[in-house]
Amino acid sequence: MRIGVVTFPGSLDDGDAARAARLAGAEAVRLWHGDSDLHGVDAVVLPGGFSYGDYLRCGAIARFAPVMESVIDAARGGLPVLGICNGFQVLCEAHLLPGALTRNQHLHFRNRDQWLRVESTDTAWTNGFTGGQEVLIPVKNGEGCYVADQRTLDELEAEGRIVARYIKGNPNGSQRDIAAITNEAGNVVGIMPHPEHAVEALTGPSLDGLGFFTSVLRALAGATAGGQQSGGHQ
Amino acid sequence: MARVVVDVMLKPEILDPQGQAVANALPRLGVNDVSSVRIGRRIEIEFAGEADLDRVNEIADKLLANPVIEDFTVNVAEVA
Numbered sequence: 001m002r003i004g005v006v007t008f009p010g011s012l013d014d015g016d017a018a019r020a021a022r023l024a025g026a027e028a029v030r031l032w033h034g035d036s037d038l039h040g041v042d043a044v045v046l047p048g049g050f051s052y053g054d055y056l057r058c059g060a061i062a063r064f065a066p067v068m069e070s071v072i073d074a075a076r077g078g079l080p081v082l083g084i085c086n087g088f089q090v091l092c093e094a095h096l097l098p099g100a101l102t103r104n105q106h107l108h109f110r111n112r113d114q115w116l117r118v119e120s121t122d123t124a125w126t127n128g129f130t131g132g133q134e135v136l137i138p139v140k141n142g143e144g145c146y147v148a149d150q151r152t153l154d155e156l157e158a159e160g161r162i163v164a165r166y167i168k169g170n171p172n173g174s175q176r177d178i179a180a181i182t183n184e185a186g187n188v189v190g191i192m193p194h195p196e197h198a199v200e201a202l203t204g205p206s207l208d209g210l211g212f213f214t215s216v217l218r219a220l221a222g223a224t225a226g227g228q229q230s231g232g233h234q
Numbered sequence: 235m236a237r238v239v240v241d242v243m244l245k246p247e248i249l250d251p252q253g254q255a256v257a258n259a260l261p262r263l264g265v266n267d268v269s270s271v272r273i274g275r276r277i278e279i280e281f282a283g284e285a286d287l288d289r290v291n292e293i294a295d296k297l298l299a300n301p302v303i304e305d306f307t308v309n310v311a312e313v314a
Binding site: 056064098099102103106107147148 | 297298
């Protein structure tokens with residue numbers, strides 16, 4: 001299985017995301033923002049960082065990168081896409097996910113190991129977790145406060161599309177403690193904390209992050225066996 | 235040459251922590267009668283020829299503002 005990791009100007013965590021994909025057992029394929037060719041990858045990770053210097057709004061300019069046209073088309077067709085931190089912001093700006101990420105309510109950059117509760121295990125990126133599982137993943141953001149109108153939030157709740165919530169403290173003021181959400185099909189997931197930083201005992205607080213990458217491999221293996229394109233809700 | 239000004243503001247229901255931080259600093263200047271401060275963004279766009287307001291609206295809607303959290307207004311400016 002080949003997991004593509006996009007590098008935008010200002011991406012920081014593309015190297016770690018590629019390493020996490022390799023540790024999970026995938027082949028990591030580096031994708032360049034200016035190249036609209038996805039090189040036949042089976043899934044895509046949009047990594048953390050500060051694409052285009054966070055100018056205008058986080059993710060607003062990356063959304064118009066040539067590679068994103070292909071990612072948006074492929075995601076609508078069922079390709080598993082995981083947006084981490086800045087990648088989550090890009091997915092919201094690209095309207096693949098509802099809502100927006102805004103300035104942390106307390107205005108401070110927050111960098112710490114964060115407990116999350118995984119609430120939806122129906123997605124391509126979380127099928128390897130058990131519902132309600134508590135995981136420890138580093139969070140590091142200045143603009144991670146998830147906002148959406150009440151109707152959208154109620155829909156996300158009702159449809160089981162809140163993938164993970166912050167527990168034991170909300171680091172940024174996100175509405176309803178939202179740390180991660182998914183699209184209707186379950187193939188696109190945006191997460192503010194960084195699973196790619198929790199894949200090795202030497203550098204991370206846990207190995208919990210690996211579950212996101214092994215989940216997508218399982219979804220892809222199932223999709224190949226079942227002839228479907230994604231492991232989502234379809 | 236024509237200049238068009240786009241003002242982008244957070245929607246009223248979206249919390250503006252930056253504006254709040256500024257409002258909270260005002261008493262230190264001796265200003266105690268301000269009830270709210272909200273911070274937005276002003277963008278000036280210059281056309282070589284005539285201003286194309288339809289195009290500016292499209293630019294504002296697609297890129298300059300995020301309609302999920304922000305409103306924008308478009309005005310043609312007098313160029314000195």
